[in-house]
Amino acid sequence: MAETLLRAQSIHKSFVGVHALKDVSFSIRRGEIHCLAGENGSGKSTLIKIISGVYTPDAGHIEFDGHRYSRITPIEAINLGIQVIYQDFSIFPNLTVMENLALNTELAANRKLVNWKRIRRVAEEALAKINVRIDLDAYVGSLSVAEKQIIAISRALMFNTKLIIMDEPTTALTKKEVRNLFAIILQLKERGIATLFVSHKLNEVFEISENFTILRSGELVATGSTKDLDDKKFSYYMTGRTFESRRFVPKTVSKDPIFEADRVGIPGSFEDVSFALHGGEIIGITGLLDSGRTELALSMFGMKPIREGEFRVDGTKVELTSPRAAINHGIGYVPEDRLSEGLFLPRSIGDNIVITELDSLTKKFGIVDAERRDEEIRTWVGNLAIATPDPDNACQTLSGGNQQRVVLAKWLANSPRILILNGPTVGVDIGSKHDIHTILQELANEGMGIIIITDDLPEVVENCSKILVMKNGRIVAKLDAEEADEQKILSYML
Amino acid sequence: MKGGTPTLMKKLTRRNEFYVFLVLLVLCLLIEIRSGQFFSPNNLVDIASAMIVPGLFAIGSFLVIVSGGVDVSFPALASLTMYATTKMLLDANYQGGAVLPIVIALAIGAVLGAFNGLFIGYFRLPAMIVTLGSSSVFKGIMQGALNSKQLTVIPPGMRRWGTSALFIARNPVSGLTSRMYVTFIAFIVVLALVFFLLRFTMFGRGIYAIGGSEVSAHRAGFNVIRTKVIMYVLVGMIASLAGIIRASMMQQAHPTNMLGMEMNIIAGVVLGGTAITGGRGTLTGCMLGTLLIVIVENSMILLGIPTSWRSVFTGVLIIVGTGVSAYQTIVMNRSKRVQTAKKEVAA
Structure with missing residues (x-):
């Protein structure tokens, strides 16, 4: 058993009286690929925002890398090595690949002036980290969704990242692109970087993750090894309903x-x-x-x-x-x-x-x-x-x-x-x-x-x-x- | 990965500035052929002088548009600062040089710009609405509180500065002369400063980043509010500099004759390839677009077109010019889709 990287302990959060999260606890090991699943409104995004410091939990705490935090700010989360890749990737379509890759680190280093040579070097390093090649001078707006995502990921790796949280990363990708993404996630795992992968597509959960956590209406319904999960359990955990698999057989087919x-x-x-x-x-x-x-x-x-x-x-x-x-x-x-x-x-x-x-x-x-x-x-x-x-x-x-x-x-x-x-x-x-x-x-x-x-x-x-x-x-x-x-x-x- | 490095020509033809430049060239040649006067030294100097005030306004306008807003208050802002500065100095019977008027104007401009910046940056109101409102407020202060009337005399320091020439160009054929004004230097200095700011400072890249995606800029760690407020302060200062230059060059403070310039200025900026949606555009393009408008406004007479038709020509130019860039965007998107499809096939 590798050591625990992140542990969320009895997290509670409510917004104007509505319980978004009730007593949620789960943990991620170093280099683990963990899937967080749940239907819309189940509290997935609230949980991510608590881990990344955007929200402060009403009760409970986060342990990261052996330290206990009852509240962290987004900047602290980044400094701890937590990076979130949002669904919109937080990129600048109007700027070049080079700038998109380098801006965040330049800002984090609190630089006031722009050195284009250094920016190019930083960008090259960023892409080299996950062995991909994208034209550095292309405008990001002209790239495909998958390429934009790669930029967001490699940008996140520029920090001393230990945990990458990806919010529904496969939504707009083709099958081949999903496979490429998974290959990148596995690469990260080899380097000891854990991935928290938010998804509600069960085939992806099975394919990539080692462990899973499923939320429903703000409560933790199941967490454990993906090996113990099957289609039926997954759907049940997600919805609280059981579905029979019912292949459609046409009843009355018109003659012509x-x-x-x-x-x-x-x-x-x-x-x-x-x-x-x-x-x-x-x-x-x-x-x-x-x-x-x-x-x-x-x-x-x-x-x-x-x-x-x-x-x-x-x-x-x-x-x-x-x-x-x-x-x-x-x-x-x-x-x-x-x-x-x-x-x-x-x-x-x-x-x-x-x-x-x-x-x-x-x-x-x-x-x-x-x-x-x-x-x-x-x-x-x-x-x-x-x-x-x-x-x-x-x-x-x-x-x-x-x-x-x-x-x-x-x-x-x-x-x-x-x-x-x-x-x-x-x-x-x-x-x-x-x-x-x-x-x-x-x-x-x-x-x-x-x-x-x-x-x-x-x-x-x-x-x-x-x-x-x-x-x-x-x-x-x-x-x-x-x-x-x-x-x-x-x-x-x- | 997109099939080798594109040649210089290809790179050029992909840029909007290139087309504006071509149109500009064709227009100049046309005027030259018709009149034989376009490339005469005095005409070129006249155009340069005519470029000073619109050029400064365009720089300010460009900054705002790149950040994703639209500023329609700069003529009112410039008029108010120019008028207030002139009146104050006249009342004090100021006899000194041009430095004090410029400093006062910049200071007032900064305050008025901060007013815009506060509402747009801090309260997150749409720039267009705020500046429509502040434009009225500035005009109101000028007409109400300052009881504005045309001031036909301006302090001697301003007058000297506004009329002194770097050199005088003479047309060898007609013998007409034109002055190259010292104020042109102010324009060039501002242009160089803003160029540096946009290209080589994080503040400048922040303006582009905010124009591209405000949410992303915030998440990346830009201080969006501060960037916006500072930018509007700068824009206010640039506009007031334009105002004080205008008064100095005309040797009078006319409270209303700058009002209404905003549309042609914004049109010039957009014509130069600046995306009205924000985030995209270059100062080069912005200047070319403004120059195009200035030439159309000033040189139609050389083509033998009556000045009464001027606004029709400006209008057509704006529609065609922005139409071409809109069309380019469509074509680019289409080729992008084809490319993605091809990639899928290859995959």
């Missing part, structure tokens, strides 16, 4: 396809894509980020009209040249990035739900029928169990999972026959994810045809009756649900 793609393509994005969707089916389309899956999704909703082949609805050729046209043919689309494409965040939940069906709620002279509008909103908030005290609240007050439900409600309110979802559960916690899956399966059982585009393989396997794998713009495999498993799908994807 309701939507067909016949050798459709957009040069440069995807080509020769054909499939048929029957009512009551859920088709999964999966592939890497550049496989053309997103472009295909957009073309089905008329946002990127196809150049080759044809789409058919109920056997008749349709021209899907605009979202309007797609909506008129009964197609609904839940976009990939709900924040930028799917929702008007500052507007009320209710407004967001009814926006697609305003036409049908309008009385004479273009005036919206307020009563029917409110009724419609009540129905959907109830049906999809959107957790809000008042549908007049702004959408941005909701958690990720609930926001996604609003997007769903928005399209369901329009009663589409064909529903296309692009990454329906990205950034959504387990409980909401489960609920969204249940809703989709129920919708399919009521006769809707559903297409899910996602790279979340468990999601595909669990929910789809047919699976199409895309690679380099083409469909490389069509699998039935019974014959598909994650390994097999992955082998076609790569």
